[in-house]
Amino acid sequence: MSLLLLLVVLTFSKCKKGSDAATPENPLTQTDTGVAATSTTSGIKSLQTFRVASDGGYSYRVYELPVSGDSQSQPKVSTMRVFEDGKELGPAHSSAADIRNIGKGRFCHWLTSVYISASDNSDPRTNGRKYTYTLDGSSGSVVQPPVTSPVAPPATSGAIIGYAMVDGKTTGGTGGQTITVTTYSALKNAVSSNTATIIKVSGRITGTGYLNVGSNKTILGMKGSSLEGVGLLVYGTSNVIIRNMTIRNVVTYSNIVIKEGAHHVWVDHCDLSSDRNHGWDYYDGLLDVGNRADYVTLSYNRLHDNNVAMLIGFGDANTNDIGKLRVTVYKNYFYNVSERQPCTRFGTMHVFNNYLQNGSGYGIGVTMGATVRTDNNYFENQHYAIYTDFNSKPGFVSGASTNIYKGSVNKISTAASSWVPTYEYKSELIPAANVPATVMANAGAILNL
Missing domain, CATH: 2.160.20.10 (Single-stranded right-handed beta-helix, Pectin lyase-like)
Structure with a gap:
């Protein structure tokens, strides 16, 4: 219930001022499974499968970060770093328009949300990649994807099948x-x-x-x-x-x-x-x-x-x-x-x-x-x-x-x-x-x- 109340009162409209303001869909109407942030502030954190909303174009809005980021009065205060399969995305503090229209890893941490784009402008809800972040400036924000348990490969006979x-x-x-x-x-x-x-x-x-x-x-x-x-x-x-x-x-x-x-x-x-x-x-x-x-x-x-x-x-x-x-x-x-x-x-x-x-x-x-x-x-x-x-x-x-x-x-x-x-x-x-x-x-x- 507290999450729903938070989402209702959340300011939806800004990532940068003026014509760059973002206008994402109301998350209460979203049914797509995507990514949302974990709720602690130190070390390496995952943007885990939970809820995400398209913000139009290549931009996707992740809700309910544990601390507030950039704002109108402090447009570059956030220390967030975002990683895709261990590779750092950026630039940070990008405008909403640039994230939507250009993408390519641009993101911004605005208030208690983050607006991200995938490195290749794919949908982070379905591209299967691991998105991680830090708020404390850590440089080792790499969460390795799960490793498939080794399977002993069968010896190939060299016979032709099919x-x-x-x-x-x-x-x-x-x-x-x-x-x-x-x-x-x-x-x-x-x-x-x-x-x-x-x-x-x-x-x-x-x-x-x-x-x-x-x-x-x-x-x-x-x-x-x-x-x-x-x-x-x-x-x-x-x-x-x-x-x-x-x-x-x-x-x-x-x-x-x-x-x-x-x-x-x-x-x-x-x-x-x-x-x-x-x-x-x-x-x-x-x-x-x-x-x-x-x-x-x-x-x-x-x-x-x-x-x-x-x-x-x-x-x-x-x-x-x-x-x-x-x-x-x-x-x-x-x-x-x-x-x-x-x-x-x-x-x-x-x-x-x-x-x-x-x-x-x-x-x-x-x-x-x-x-x-x-x-x-x-x-x-x-x-x-x-x-x-x-x-x-x-x-x-x-x-x-x-x-x-x-x-x-x-x-x-x-x-x-x-x-x-x-x-x-x-x-x-x-x-x-x-x-x-x-x-x-x-x-x-x-x-x-």
Whole structure:
């Protein structure tokens, strides 16, 4: 009752004087769960899940701080420091208009409230980050996020699970010559033919554009190797295995593209990245499948620091993809990605045991009549975890209830599907709660080849 009385009499209108005055909603009408401050004044304190109100734009008002801060007569008296996952936000004492319209971590402590904005202008009520503060000037205001209990990762057998082993097998260069390449020209020559070959990539190889990969190839990244600036294109070929490759910063093209009827392709234990500092058009995606490609498995990969990580189906007009784009996506680690984790049009896609962390847009996109089965995935800090309501029409989702959603919500506009793939995968399936530890320990170019 005392809290309600406090909220009724609280002055709602100011963070700075004049036209910068804030006009938040009455908190008594708010139903959103968000953050509110703990009630002591010394040391490191948390802005804990309780109640928060939008103040418009990027600004969010947290109520009932234990001491008063800035005021009209003393506009910079507050000593509050605010931290997001341990990183200090600021500038402090910002105007309400700047917090609303610019955000980017600006905040102010006005009277007994604090007006904050997230560092990336996301909603602090749903982005899953830890917000802490001090009022005594402490510099160590870091409250570590909870650590998932370690889970002993299962040994990976190296067997292929899913669509790459349906209606045929994916064996890559098995039975062919094994060669080691250390230069761009040697790699280009090695991948170009359709002769069965196992290609080991050693050292750092640089280039631009992409290399066409012929059929019957296994491409293996040796420990410490990388492919910088140049991608791999599986264009209309088949029976291709790409494993343990680190591919970075491919301009204009995606790091790996599988298209034009390519089939029976396995991409496993690769580390694929670019950055999000150059805008959305400088880099493309990281791992894309489209234009009638079929029977593909994508497993144990790290896809990170990119805006549009994984696309299955390239356009709403590509109706010739119907009946194709059968793709299995499992135990991949997506982080610091904007969207497409993955997104599919028209395809039939099975997505299980993936860890999607800190996505500013959406996780799994399901559109243009695509059918997607999800099993035991872990979504953390996704604006939308599973999203159907974009492009020309939505798709269909089964198994959504099997996933864990931490700081994430779904936006699914279609009735639940009952589809389940017919191939055996239950022996590989682990509980959703174990996914973060297992995937982080096993995904990426970690194989000792």
